[in-house]
Amino acid sequence: MINLTIDGKKIEVEDGKTILQAAAKNDIRIPTLCYHPVLEPYAACRICVVEVGLRGKTDLLTACNTKAQEGMEVQTRSKRALGARRMNVEMLLARAPAAEPIQKLAKELGIEKTRFAVKDPNEKCILCGLCVRACEQIVGASAISFVERGTERKVTPPFGEPSEACIGCTACAYFCPTGAITYEDKYGRKVIHEELHLGPTTAIRVPIRQAVPMVPFIDTDACIHFKTGECKVCAKVCDREAVNYDAQDEVIEVEAGTIILASGFKSFDAKRIPAYGYGRFPNVISALDFERLVNASGPTGGKIKLADGSEPTAVGIVHCVGSRDENYNEYCSRVCCMYALKFAHLIHEKAHADVYNFYIDLRCFGKGYEEFYHRLLKEGTKFIRGRVSDISDMALTKHEEGKLIIRVEDTLLGMVRRIPVDMVILATGLEPGLDQNQLAKIFNISCSQDTFFLERHPKLAPMSTFSDGIFLAGTCQAPRDIPDTVAQAGGAAAEALALADKGTFALEPVTAEINKDLCSGCQVCVGLCPFTAIVYEKDEGHSEINDALCKGCGTCVAACPSGAAQQKHFRDAQIFAEIEGIFLV
Amino acid sequence: MPKLTLEELAKIREKTKRLTTIREGGEYRAKVCVHMGTCGIAAGARSIMNALMKELEERALGDVLLTNSGCAGLCSREPMATVEVAGQAPVKYVDLTEKKIKEIFEKHVLGGRIVTEYALGIGSEKTDF
Amino acid sequence: MTEAAKEKAFRVHLMVCAGTGCVSNHSFEIKEALEKEIKKLGLDNEVLVVTTGCNGFCERGPLLVVQPGNIFYQQLTVKDVPHLVEEHLLKGRPVKKLMYTPPKEKTPIPVLSDIDFFRKQVLIALRNRGLIDPEKIDEYIARDGYVAMGKALTQMTPEKIIAEITISGLRGRGGAGFPTGLKWQMVRNAVSANGGAKYLICNGDEGDPGAFMDRSILEADPHSVIEGMLIGAKAVGATQGFVYVRNEYPLAIKRMTIALEQARAYGLLGQDILGTGFDFDIKIVRGAGAFVCGEETALIASVEGRLGEPRTRPPYPAQSGLWGQPTGINNVETWANVPSIIARGAKWYASIGTPTSKGTKVFSLVGKINNTGLVEVPMGITLREIIYDIGGGIPGGKAFKAVQTGGPSGGCIPKEQLDLPIDYESLTQAGSMMGSGGMVVMDEDTCMVDVARYFLSFTQDESCGKCTPCREGTKAMLDILTRITEGKGTEEDLSLLQDMALAVKDSALCGLGKTAPNPVLTTMRYFLNEYETHIRDKKCPAHVCRQLNVYTIDEERCLNKGKGCDLCRRNCASDAIQGAKNEAHRIDQSKCIKCGVCFDVCNFGAVKVD
């Protein structure tokens, strides 16, 4: 421990601590600008200068990086220290008059106005270098640096061009105390709807507001530490030392007798239909985007807003986006008509806007659905029958200006119409999940041609698969809405329970067997078995099949050169008889 | 090139020193000045100079200074040369031939004995600088 | 020159100065002309042309010294060569008209050592100047080169070497004057991180305007630096050295590169040097010419490939320098002194100089002085001796006003202090500093405010911009000084300037910033009246600050002497002069832009400035 005095106060600190740390611990405030606790001290702003007496010599030293030493007498507000500090702040005020921290500090030090020439009244950068150091020390990217000398000094990426080294983490802007660093998204504008997809968020967060358990996690794809090995700011600031970078995804093995697959669907990517302008026009949004927009815990607090923040006066809803279209998916996604009607209702209710629905057929099947459609008709939703050809912002008339124009053939009127709206919602269809084929392989089941899982029988066993004990529920099998999904899931659960209740299920009866009296132990079969069910009994000189492991493919039987192996129910003799039988007729 | 040892370094030093010592204005055993005015050259001072150069080279001497000067004023007795052994008065030799200068070099410059039969006199004229 | 010539003896050596000063005065052309002429006259067996490093007397370049005889020729032209060769080399008649004649004297001085400029110097760091061809290691060896290294490597322990350097009293010649022995001891004691290497750096980032000591040494005697570093390496236990040279010194880089190659070829660098098992090698690092990189932490950052900006010390480079390893960093001149100390002993060295500052110091003597050039003088010599005896006084019979030492960060010393003996302490007391050895002499025509402005504009331009006081402060001070020189200064400016200078000096991060206000502070200390005149009377006593000048025409003189020659009117850029031939001219002050052209062109002294 080290003993020193700061402003006359006797203080004891651990060896290796700086004067600034010693002072802070004792509630003595020393102003700083270029200092940040998670970064290496830089000692450039010279605001934290204090007068230090040691062994009969006094000197002006920066508190941020001067280590406390035994017997130091530190004065944070001596005339000399204050004089230099004041002068430096005054000079910084001339350099960056628009920087709030400087204005505040100047006020504190009694500086009303700088006596020095102001070059740019809007300048905010105080050249503290926090951004540069954050980029180097925290991010490890070193994508920005100081260039030029003296008063020409500034922070920029190499050659002032967007840098490939920049990983776009915006840590620089985060560290900037004056807001001097700005960054732009790709289009150079702030777009509310763009944020719907991901939104600017932090790498460490609670997944969603309704998450259970309500604990934060580190998004390793976004976390700087996992990109560069640097940063670790969260660990530095967490007093509970709860941050664990070593936590790994765990593979948990669960033994199960039955499995219900409910792996869900993927929403159709509306960008695949370029004519609808999704991704190009900020006010063309997908159904999921709209769901997030109207969600009370969403970015607008549930208000329906356009990209610029204003409310729409006319909204178009395009049905069958990616469904019932031989270019994309031929099937009907079953749910879009009804959710599109729900959207229309919500828009009426929340935004009082005109709503146009563009449909091919309205499929309001089942209980209560048709009634809901009638209710919307009464609410004034406009229904236009016809497939939308394109959405553009090219106005032909005055009242189309600034609008999105939906071009559609109204098949009831028999004419092409142009409908100007403020917002377009694309009722995107349901598609099989991305890893559907891989899952099928894992579970030894099949996919139908459209890649939804194939049920054992469309009518007799709609939730069973060809693998015993594996059942299907929901949209992984076919597009269906919530009531249907719940019903199917109930069925699947019942089937699974029935099987579980029974406790056993019959093994594959078609296993292969080896007649040991006939087997010479040639071992041709041993290597062929994909389930390692065949073992060569060396001492006995023949091979044997483990009935529990055998799945009954019969490959070994076909290969057995002496006919010692046979498959139950598929014996050679049986098949021979079958072949003969075929030709009897 | 092989790596040097201390001894080899000393050898290089000695050899090069011999070749460059004349730059230093340091100590010389002797100074030989061949008078090379137009008259001297016409009378064959060049060959005297060459002979001296050869002597220096053959004997690998570094501490004998060989210079020239303009006309010594005694054009009829050219070629002429002045030999000044360190610490002694200069001696002027006249009517030189290659053979003579070789003898002078050996006896006077190296041996310190003035070759009186070729010598004109001892001492130098005063100059204005 | 052929290989054979290397082995051959010549009766005459022509030492042609090939320092940067003389090279830019075409000394290489002189050399070629000499060789051509010698060949023409058939003297190529007798006469050897040698190119040497800087002779020091740069004012008079291009220079030629004829050996033996030490005959000094100066300000040669190619046209002079045939005559010179025929007269001096063929006929033995030195050519008087090409010799140096001191100002105010009539007779030329033929022998170099008789010239005052050379006579009063004591050469240690520059011991080989003009005597060897820097591109030939053998010539360095002939001058007892690498003897000291041999001694250090074979007969001395590191402790003994450090003790020797400590006793010699050698202090850093880069300016701060830190005791070299102490620094080496720190490096030796420091434990290298992760068992890494220790490093040595030769700081050749000479940035002071008008200073060229380091350049001269690197050009004239690179091996002395290499040998010094080798001795240092043995002392501190370093295995790798770096010579940091600014890229604006191409000749120094070239000579150093050649020297390193030759030393390596002789096994004087590399592995197992002289068979002692000692390893050391040196690399050249070229700097981009940032003044701040002369600051050791900034230099190290630059060597590491980072932005050349300083950091706070401690830790000192001796503890944590290049790549975090203990690093001994010394100036070129310091290194060049080391071999002599080891060869001739600490006591000999300590016998030169003053009690606190031992040995010699090289200064580049520039400004309003007759003998511009590079001089090496013993510590304790007075300014007067340097300026008047060696420098030959002020040209044009003007009065001496001040001398600025220590480069742009140094201070101005007035004539009252001419008898100040030069050492680290006395210069600091006088408000200036030793610095790396710049010495700018100023005469009565110098405006001290302008001088302060000039030096500040330099430091302001060279400030790296890292710390606030240096970056913003130098600019703000420069603004104020500029204001004063334009006649817009106020009384408040003076106190503001004073406050700022102190604040910057007090709170800047590195030496550059801490010393940047020195010119301001010393000129204010010694020449406050000039400031006041600028502010109160709006006058520049030296008429340097043009904006304060008032140009008038003595009409009588104009008409009588010049018969209204009209030259001024024709040259006036702003049509401010009225008059015609045979008429007296007049200046319309409202139109005058104070460019001074009329003053310059008037052949009759009719234009007056006030």
Next chain:
Amino acid sequence: MSNAKPKVAFYWCASCGGCEESIVDLAEDILKVVAAVDIVFWPVALDFKKKDVEAMPDGSIAVSFINGAIRLSEQEEMVKMLRRKSGLVVAHGSCAHMGGIPGLGNFWNKETIFRRAYHTTPSTDNPDKVVPLEKTVYDGKELTLPSFFDTVYSLDQVIDVDYYLPGCAPPRDLILNAVTAILEGKLPPKGSVLSPNKSECDTCDRNKTKPEKLSIKEIKRTWEIILDPEKCFLAQGVICMGPATRDGCGHRCINGNMPCRGCFGPTDQVYDQGAKFLSALASILDTNDEKEMDRIVQSIVDPAGTFYRFSLPKSLLGRKRMETIK
């Protein structure tokens, strides 16, 4: 009591005579046989005529050992006669058993065989293009030759066979066992092959040298490599029919460092020796890459001839499709 001795006949059809030799090879044991039975017909060794046999009452011969395949009408006639006269008929050797080497003639027909044998072989000098005719008038008399079938048959494809003695030729102990069993009346069910119903690997010394997973990357022919005298041939990449061939031969080939060619025929459970071996061989080829498969398959020369060396007439397809023979 010579009358009490059972009567035995030997006959040969399309064969090389090796099976006859196998009888002689019984050496001194043949004396026991001769002592125990009356040999009533043996064209190779004893001078009995066809009419002698014809004269015997039906069923009077206890057992007929018939070797060779059926290629000619005469052979058909003779074996049919012996069938009538004999209580038991034993197919002696591979040719009678499965068609044997002559059975490879089923890849051709009479026409192509005659063309080859009488016209195109290099050693043939037949400028008049003469071929054997079934009927020829010479010197006013009609001469006949037996007719030559397009297809070669195994014995049991022509007459009912009671037992099979496999092998080319059947080994001595198998013959002795068979004779003993007949004499002692300890006969297995009719139709049995008188050798163990397991494949050869069962008793092969090399079986234990098989690697854990038997697989072949490269097919080698015997002359292409130096054969390891200890190691399983398949493990060396050499085609050995052993796994698909029944045991009992005593590994005569294998002991001579040559792989099994399959003369003993398949086990009882197998319908088609060649197909079964083909299946086994293809299964253990060590690649899932189609191109590599093609390459290895390409390197198997004459699979049909290799896999059906002794069993073509008795195989499922029996012969090459007639209409494709040119």
Next chain:
Amino acid sequence: MSNATFEPRLVGFLCNWCSYTGADLAGTARMTYAPNVRIIRVMCSGRVDPQFVLKAFKEGADGVLISGCHLGDCHYKEGNYKALRRYKLLSKMLEQFGIEKERFRLEWVSAAEGIKFQQVCNEFTEQVRKMGPLNLSPNGGQHE
């Protein structure tokens, strides 16, 4: 016999998981296809013993089809690879017996490929129809 009226007899060995299901799909989807293929279900194309193929030809088949899961999709991991290897060697051998390659076919048909099954059946039937009957061994089989 004119080929137009010749109805080839084809035997198809179909794996239980993919091709048989695919065929079933074709059926439940009411796809019409040539009725010439008589189907024998096996658990896996790896179960198809070359003996079966020969037997089928022997019994009078004009063509034989083996069909299984796509490579890599085998319900039993790699039974179809073994089928492929056997197919390649067997079709080479069948040629020695005078049975053309075109009469012996291996196709991968997944459970979802009812349409493909339909196409394969139709194509194969047409192909064999063009080739005419096999007439395996008139006078070449059992001795009359």
